[in-house]
Structures are given as C-alpha cells and as structure tokens.
Amino acid sequence: MFxxxxxxxxxxxxxxxxxxxxxxxxxxxxxxxxxxxxxxxxLVGFAFSLPxxxxxxxxxxxxxxxxxxxxxxxxxxxxxxxxxxxxxxLVAARLSTVILLAVTLTLTTRASAMVEAMERILAPLRFVxxxxxxxxxxxxxxxxxxxxxxxxxxxIREAQKVRGLERSVVAVALPLLVRTLxxxxxxxxxxxxxxxxxx
Amino acid sequence: xxxxxxxxxxxxxxxxxxxxxxxxxxxxxxxxxxNGSGKSTFARLLNGLVVPSTGEVRVDGLSTARDARAVRRxxxxxxxxxxxxxxxxxxxxxxxxxxxxxxxxxAEIAARVDAVLTRYGMEALRTRPAHLLSGGQKxxxxxxxxxxxxxxxxxxxxxxxxxxxxxxxxxxxxxxxxPQTAVVVSHDLEFLADFERVLVFDAGRLVCDGPPATAIxxxxxxMAAEADGV
Amino acid sequence: xxxxxxxxxxLFAAVTAALGLxxxxxxxMVAAPITAQSLGVMLAGGILGAKRGxxxxxxxxxxxxxxxxxxxxxxxxIGLFLGPTGGFALGYVLGAxxxxxxxxxxxxxxxxxxxxxAGVAGGIGMVYLLGIPWLGAVARxxxxxxxxxxxxxxxxxxxxxxLAAVIVVAxxxxxPIIGK
Numbered sequence: 363m364f365x366x367x368x369x370x371x372x373x374x375x376x377x378x379x380x381x382x383x384x385x386x387x388x389x390x391x392x393x394x395x396x397x398x399x400x401x402x403x404x405l406v407g408f409a410f411s412l413p414x415x416x417x418x419x420x421x422x423x424x425x426x427x428x429x430x431x432x433x434x435x436x437x438x439x440x441x442x443x444x445x446x447x448x449x450x451x452l453v454a455a456r457l458s459t460v461i462l463l464a465v466t467l468t469l470t471t472r473a474s475a476m477v478e479a480m481e482r483i484l485a486p487l488r489f490v491x492x493x494x495x496x497x498x499x500x501x502x503x504x505x506x507x508x509x510x511x512x513x514x515x516x517x518i519r520e521a522q523k524v525r526g527l528e529r530s531v532v533a534v535a536l537p538l539l540v541r542t543l544x545x546x547x548x549x550x551x552x553x554x555x556x557x558x559x560x561x
Numbered sequence: 562x563x564x565x566x567x568x569x570x571x572x573x574x575x576x577x578x579x580x581x582x583x584x585x586x587x588x589x590x591x592x593x594x595x596n597g598s599g600k601s602t603f604a605r606l607l608n609g610l611v612v613p614s615t616g617e618v619r620v621d622g623l624s625t626a627r628d629a630r631a632v633r634r635x636x637x638x639x640x641x642x643x644x645x646x647x648x649x650x651x652x653x654x655x656x657x658x659x660x661x662x663x664x665x666x667x668a669e670i671a672a673r674v675d676a677v678l679t680r681y682g683m684e685a686l687r688t689r690p691a692h693l694l695s696g697g698q699k700x701x702x703x704x705x706x707x708x709x710x711x712x713x714x715x716x717x718x719x720x721x722x723x724x725x726x727x728x729x730x731x732x733x734x735x736x737x738x739x740p741q742t743a744v745v746v747s748h749d750l751e752f753l754a755d756f757e758r759v760l761v762f763d764a765g766r767l768v769c770d771g772p773p774a775t776a777i778x779x780x781x782x783x784m785a786a787e788a789d790g791v
Numbered sequence: 792x793x794x795x796x797x798x799x800x801x802l803f804a805a806v807t808a809a810l811g812l813x814x815x816x817x818x819x820m821v822a823a824p825i826t827a828q829s830l831g832v833m834l835a836g837g838i839l840g841a842k843r844g845x846x847x848x849x850x851x852x853x854x855x856x857x858x859x860x861x862x863x864x865x866x867x868x869i870g871l872f873l874g875p876t877g878g879f880a881l882g883y884v885l886g887a888x889x890x891x892x893x894x895x896x897x898x899x900x901x902x903x904x905x906x907x908x909a910g911v912a913g914g915i916g917m918v919y920l921l922g923i924p925w926l927g928a929v930a931r932x933x934x935x936x937x938x939x940x941x942x943x944x945x946x947x948x949x950x951x952x953x954l955a956a957v958i959v960v961a962x963x964x965x966x967p968i969i970g971k
Contacts, residue, residue, distance in 0.1 A: 365858055365859050365860065366858045366859070366860050366865075366867055366868055367858055383869075386869065386873075390873055394929075425865070426866060426868060426870070429864070429866065430870065430874050430875075433874075433875060433876075437875070437930045437931075437932065440932065441931070441932075449931045452931060453929075453930055453931050456929075457874060457875060457929070457930075460870065460873045460874060461870045461873070461874055463870075464868055464869045464870030464871075464873055464874075465868055465870050467858075467868070467869060468858040468867065468868030468869060468870065469868075471858060472858075473854070473857045473858045473859050476856075476857035476858050477853075477854075477857050480853060480856075480857060493792070496792050496797060499797060500792075500797040500800055500801050500846075500850055501801075501850060501853060501854060501857075502648075502649055502650060502654075503648065503797060503798065503801035503802075504800075504801040504802075504804040504805055504850050504851070504854055505650045505854065505859070506647065506648065506649055506650045506691065506692070506801075507801055507802055507805040508804075508805045508808050508809075508854075508859070508861070509690070509692035510644055510692055510805070511802070511805040511806055511808070511809040512808070512809055512812065513692070514809070515809040515812055515813070516812075519813075529814070531813055531827050531830070531954050532954055532957055532958060534813055535810065535813070535827065535830065535834070535954075535958055536958055536961055536962070538806065538809065539806065539834065539838065539958065539962055539966075540962070540965055540966055542802050542803070542805075542806055543838075543962075543966045543968065544966075545644075545645050545802060546795070546798045546799050546802050548640060548642065548645035548646065549645050549646065549648070549798050549802070550794050550795050550798045551605075551610050551640070552638075552640055552645060552646035552648065553648060553794050553798070554610065554633070554794060555608060555610060555633060555637070555638040555640075555646075555707075556633075556648070556658060556659040556662060556706070556707070556710070557630070557633050557634055557659055557662040557663055557710065558658075558662045558794065559630060559662070
C-alpha cells in the first residue's frame, strides 16, 4: 500500500506496534527529562544502533531523516555560535534520538497496525463520547480516499495546464473542493445504501 | 413488488418528480430520460435514499419512509461512479462492509465474500487496494459489494456510463445473470432492448411506460424532437 | 458523529494531503518549498465549520503519525510530532477549529475580508501560538528567537490566508455546507 513502511520485512517489523510505541514513548520522555550525560549517551547509542541492527536500507532512512537532520544541524551551529556548547549537545542528543527512533518505528510498522494500536490507546475516549469504531471507520475512509484525491488533483492540474493555470492554487483547489463536496454527498448516500446505521 | 402511490418529490421550490403511481412486478425494468429528467430521483425513491414529498413508496408492503432500515436491506443500490461508493481501501474489506452492517457472524461473512469473488472471477484481486483497479474492475467491485448482501431487488443508476465497451458488456452480462429483480437507469438503449418494461421520464414526468418495442422508439423520437427544438 | 461528519472529515483529510502536491513558491532562506498544504487548515475550518474542520485535521494528523507519507515531500511518521516542529502539527487541529468557529459566527454576512480574518486567526494565530513555544523549548533557543525564526513563514502564510478567503467565499456560493 501507499505508506512509508518498508515492504522488505525485518525482524523489527515483527515486533508488535504497541511495544514499539511504548519504547518510543519511554525513550522520548527520558531523553527530555534527563541531563545526565551517561543516560543521554546510552539513549543516543540505542537510537543509532537500532536501525543498524535491523539492517534498514539507508536511502529511505535518509529520505525521512534528512529534513530533521538539517534543522538539528542548524540549531547546533546556532548554539555553538553563541558559545552555548551545553545546549548544542543537549539539542543534538535529544532530537536525534527522538527522530531516529520515530523514523525507525515508521519504517518498520504497517500503517494499519499503527491505526489499530492508536485505536487501542484512544479506547478510553469512549467514556467522553468518542466511538472507537467510528474513529476507525473514518480513518479507513480517509485511507481509501487519499489516492483518489491525489488522482483527481493530477487530472485537474492536467486540465488547467492547457490554460496555463496549473500552478495557480485557486484554479486547482476550487474545482478540487467542489468535486470533493459532491463526492461527499454521493459517498454518504452509498454508505447509507449499504445498511450502515452507525448514527 | 414495488408500489408507488401518488409519489412526488420536491427539493425546496424545485419539483424533481411530478406525481406518479405505478407498481413494478417485472424482473427487468429500465428507466430512461435525459439529464435532469427525474430518473435518478425515481431510482433513489426505490430504496429510500430519497423520501417522497407526497404519497408513499412500498417495497413488499414496507414503507420507504417509515421502515427505511428494512427497505435498505431489501433493495440494493449501485451508483454511477464506483469511486464514490467503494468505502474501504482493500477489495475484500469493501465487500465485507455491508455484511458487517448486517451484523452477520464472521464465518458467514468470509464465506459470502469468497463466493461473490469467485462468481465474478475476482479471486486474484482479493487483497488489492481498490484505487489500483481498472474502471471496469472498480464497477464490478461496487456491484459485488451490493450483491453480496443478497438483496431482493437491485437498483442500478447508470452503471455503464463511465465504462468502455468491453466493460459495458461485462457489467450488462452480470446484470442479465441476476436472479433478482433489477431496475436499471441507463442511456445504453442497446443493452435495455431485452428488458420487460421501460419507463421514460422527461422534465420530472413519467411520459411513457411500456415494452422496449414501443418505449425505446418513443424515447428516440422525444430526444430528436428536443434536439431540433433547441 | 453522523455519517456526514465522518465522510466530510475523511475527505478533507484527503484534500489536505492532496494540497501538499501543489507547489507554491520556494522561499530562498528555507530549504523546503512552501506548498499549499497548510491551506487545508483554513479551508477545512472555513468550509466545514469548527467541529468537522477540526475532525478533518485530526484525521490527517493521525494518519500522518501512523506512517502515511502525507506531508509535503512524502514525509510522515510519528517523528514529525515529537521533533521541534511538533507544536505546529498540533496547532493544525485547533487552528481548523478556531477558523471554523469564527466562520460560523460570521456566516450570514461572510465576505472575503471576514474569511481572511478567520483564516489568519486559526491558520496562523493558533498554529503559531502552539508551534512557537514548542519550538523554543525543544530546540532550547527560547521564545523570542523561535518567534523571529518562524517569521520567515509569515508572508507565505498570509498569502495562503488570502487565497483561502477567496476560495471559502466562492465555495459558500457554489456549495455551502455550514448552516445546511
């Protein structure tokens, strides 16, 4: 499917999403709460070795990490320029740990497994009136329609190209939205026609 | 049997359908008319997607307004554009959607999904994402997803309009093979030739109701006259 | 939540993702091109209203966090929400709510100026309100410098608010949803 998760399965793919999310949450919290250099070094080491131990291919890893890496580098330079080496080290350690672990999680976990894990995490919201089944259904609907709307956007840009308007945001967004709203009416009817009575 | 008694439909101050009374007992009923003629509104009345402003629609005695839920289970509906009615990302999930709404046990859902995929030669597409299917495959998925619910009646709203010739034939064949009563809104006059009854709508009125031998020539003449009139 | 709420939220989450495909201008100081994506915040609020607009952005955010490459440039994943720019991502949801809430209040007399104000309040004010302190804290650069740094995006965001206002007013005429 259309997702960031790598299709080549590694041992990390087989670790349940809930466990990976918990590790990320604990490591992410620890790295921001501690100033202890030894603990920080341990966490950084863990974050850098995990993608290596899972033999993740470098190219997709770099693609996800690069924008954050540029920002982290800029922040390090900024702190060093002000002579604040402490902050430079802390920022570099904290952000690279969180980003690397998060990207590793994303590259090795199917979106459907993540959605299921989130549904379980959000289940207590049932008591404030949010239905997990409806939330899950809405997420599935969005997953179904993202590629459809990508295709429609492509079609509209193609059509506007003839008029030299394919870079005009309004000339593309306006027809896109009108088609989307019509589609929403049809889709609501189609869901009702198939005996959905979730409301 | 589907019965309409003095049914009209108004949307605000626009009359989409003037009063019509009829009963449908034939196995194959076609509905034709130009855009805006009221034929889509007529089709939507049959399973309660549109409720009448006056009069009543009854399906096997059930009112579409009062027993909406029961009527939707009896009358399946296939829309023109499959992209607006495929709800789930994967083929098998989408086919199972209606069955889950009927609260069927898991084993039965799986068995029915298998049966419909086999019947329409789509076993290989089972775990494919719906957005990667061809136009014809998408329409067959949309049709399967409705038929798997085993409705007693199926309404098709222009099921072949967006398809190429080969896929039009495939869909026409699938409709011809249905054991159920089918009501088909269409512009494809060729494919309606062996239907039992044809209803012609024009400007919100039912203007002709008869076998294809009389209704289709009537419709052709009507379209020709309107084209000349403009 | 009705079927319509769910359908509108899902489709506008998808629209927000699709807007990431539209390049706008490349700002010289910022490496990444600025895309039309954050228009999604102002459009979802301005067209769908507070509740459905916020829901749409929550769906978009949840799916991006789950690992779909929905952000411009094919990025996504939970890292976007834990890093220095996480506050902006959360600001999207509340921003759509605020824009929608203001739009609903002004609905009967809505014009491009009012729609612009609603877009700026939600899509810029609320987003920056959450994003800037987060950036300041996580990057250890302090509120003041985080604020100055974020100002690079202000001209682009104001332009988007203007475009969103034009679109929201046009959609109100062509296909009104709020108040229907």
